[in-house]
Amino acid sequence: MSCWSVTLATLKKDIRLEWRSKDALNSMLFFSLLVVVIFAFAFDPLAEESRQIAGGLIWVAFLFAAVVALNQTWARELRNQVLDAYRVSPAPANALFLAKALGNFIFVSVLEALMAPLFVVFYNLHVLGPAWQLIPIAILGTWALVVNGTFFAAMSLRTRSREIMLPLLLFPISIPAVLGMVAGTTAVLTGDNPAHFYIVLLLTYDVVFTTACLALFETVLHAE
């Protein structure tokens, strides 16, 4: 089997599992809904202020929610020793990694598509800059979160209390990406300055860390 067919098969399996159980999506949705509501109570912002802070709130909510999904990525494969079976099979490790990262990307993107209108309603957002730029920021930002998230989730599998380990590993490394997403989104919402710089930053981050993940995943998967 080629790399792509393994990726596709694993991705299909993950999507089908998620479609039937909806575990990750439901918990992410409810979690980010809670974050939105709690932030709305905590800040009670006016329209002008909310434009300034919404970028930060949106991405913090998605970051926390993504951790919920990322933690479940590999835990699923531990039951019945699926991961061990994968390790002894001749299938390339990177195919598995890509499938998992793409799966997480799809789940988090669905979450964002569902939550974004809610943010607009709750914070009375009105975009002043070029709104289309939010799409590359969202795509690149989400990939930045999930590619490292998937990698570190695989890493924290081998630690004690792995649910706590993932954010501890992921958040420090993600700081430049979070900065790019938040500042880029704020730039578009307020229309004060161009967001191109942040899109380039996110693209660089994605390229660097996707390469690093693909280069090191096999080592981490087979670490023994």
Place this chain on the structure above:
Amino acid sequence: MKRLFPILAVLTAIFLAYALHLALGKATPTDAQQGDVYRIIYYHVPSAWTAFLLFSINFVASITYLIRRKPKADMVALVSAEVGVVFCTIVLVTGPIWARPVWGIWWAPGDIRLTSTLVLWLIYLSYLVLRRFSTSAQTQMLAAALAVFGALDVPLVYFSIWFFRTQHPQPVIGGGGSMDPRMLHVLLINWLAFLCFAFLVCWSRYRLELLHREVEEAHAMKSLQSRAPAKTSLPLNRSPQ
């Protein structure tokens, strides 16, 4: 080697005391604008250089471990990260102490050097947390991978904040800043003293880690021997020292 250590420790203590004397003494000129507050530079800057040097050593050792799988490389990585975090903490504590009287604020969010140092500190803290939480057999591999990620992250952090207006003074060496040669002399002497100190701490921590691993190894071998012939593979990935 064992006899060399106390001698070096005493020499380093004397060297540190001499550096302190120079840093606080009247012979070193007082800054024209800042007054005596500036003297914290003799601790702040050498600590920063030492921390960055140790983090670079950690990166090189981690790469070496990933390629060669030598336990010694992993021990060097661990030791340099631990001591580096300590020096980085000194930088992050002395910085605000200086900034409060000079800038009027403790911390300048968005400043490139402050933020990137803070992120660097956070990354290596997470590295140490991973080492603490990881189960023993795979720790080295995972930690080395994380160190590579951390090293890749640093330029990105720097790049991501570079176009914010930066408050931090320009670097003393190679940054176009001018400094009285007498001050620079004292600064370099202090750095040398700090380096000796860091080396001493790293050395003793390395020896401790070596002993620790030998004890672990001995325990593992003992429990293997006391059991019936083992049929599972050994949970050890390092050769006996």
